[in-house]
Amino acid sequence: MKALVVSGATDGIGKAVALALLRRGHEVVALGRNAEKGATLLALAEEQGAADRVHFIRTDLALVEETRKAIAQIRSQWGKLDGLVLCAQHFRSARLVTDEGFENSFALYYLSRFLLSHELADLLEAAPDPVVVNVCGPGVDFGEVRWSDLQRERDYSGIDALMQGSRLNDLLGVGFAQQHADSAVKYVLLNPGGVRTSFSGEYDSVMAQQIEAMREAAKPVEEGILPIMSVLDTPPTAALSASMMGEPLELTGPAFDPDSARRLHALTGELLAG
Structure with missing residues (x-):
């Protein structure tokens, strides 16, 4: 039996991955913000006879302090992790700044994944064949890193923030491999494509119409998670x-x-220290 952490585990792809892992007999630490959705996940796990193998940690991953509290709770209860699946994401048409002073999309889509990746690395290294699966947007030909304005204070656009987040996660993967060069942990950047249960967000009216059209054309979530499950079953070399x-x-x-990966790692360290 493997032990895996799944962020964004109460919605969309994250929820489907968590339930699939439970069906395969594994233990899942599910991270999510919504207590009611967490209770639903626990109920579904009980229906599968897996109530003793799922552990829900309620946390708002857009907040650094809460992310670190979740990490501390994981570290207090598990000595090793076989996998980390990063799925938490939430689109915002309007710019929102958290109580900690970070732009919400930047904090949730990038900073939480940075913290979970690096601060759980030693628990992953304790497992025989560990893997991090960062469900993001590699392979997309648009989006740029605005180095002088990582948190999109100028001319905010939800799409631009999302695309920059994907580019930051690409560099996070490169940076993780650099920082943990002697580690056995394999880092996978994975774009599963759109699924009908994804597109979590708060949209303006124009974007909401576009999202509904995308959702109609998207694949079922059970199909979308197949590449993720394949990597978790057999991590790459x-x-x-x-x-x-x-x-x-x-x-x-x-x-x-x-x-660029080294530059981003240094800038992120400075932001978190501040």
Whole structure:
């Protein structure tokens, strides 16, 4: 039996992955913000006869303090982790700043994944074949890192914030491989494509119409999680890899630039220290 942490485990892809892992007999630490949705997940696990193998931690991953509290709780209860699946994401048409002073999308989509990846690395290293699966957007040809304005204070757009978040996660993967060069942990950047239960967000009227059209055309979540489950079943041999809907991607170009990854790692450290 493996032990895995799944963020965003009460909705969409994260919820489907958590339930699939439970069906396979594994233990799941489910991170989510909504207590009612957490209770629903626990009830579904009980229906599967897996109530003793699921552990819900209510946490708002858009807040650094809460993310670190969740990490501390995990560290207090588990000595090793076989996998970490990063799914938490929430779109916002309007810019929102958290009580800690971070732009919400930046904090949730990037900072929480940075913290969970790096601060649980030693628990992952204690497992025989550990893997991090960052469900993000590698393989997408648009989106740029606004180095002088990482939190999109100027001319905020929800789409731009989302696309920048995907680019930051690409560099997070590169940076993780750099910082943990001697580690056995495999880091996978994985784009499963859209599924009908995804698109969590708060949209303006125009974007809401577009999202409904995308949801109609998207694949069922059971199909969307297949590449994720495949990686969790058999982690790759490379320290870092990326794929889009099951097809491997070359780790080349600006999206995976090593110098940019080092720059982002340093900037992130400064932000978190401040």
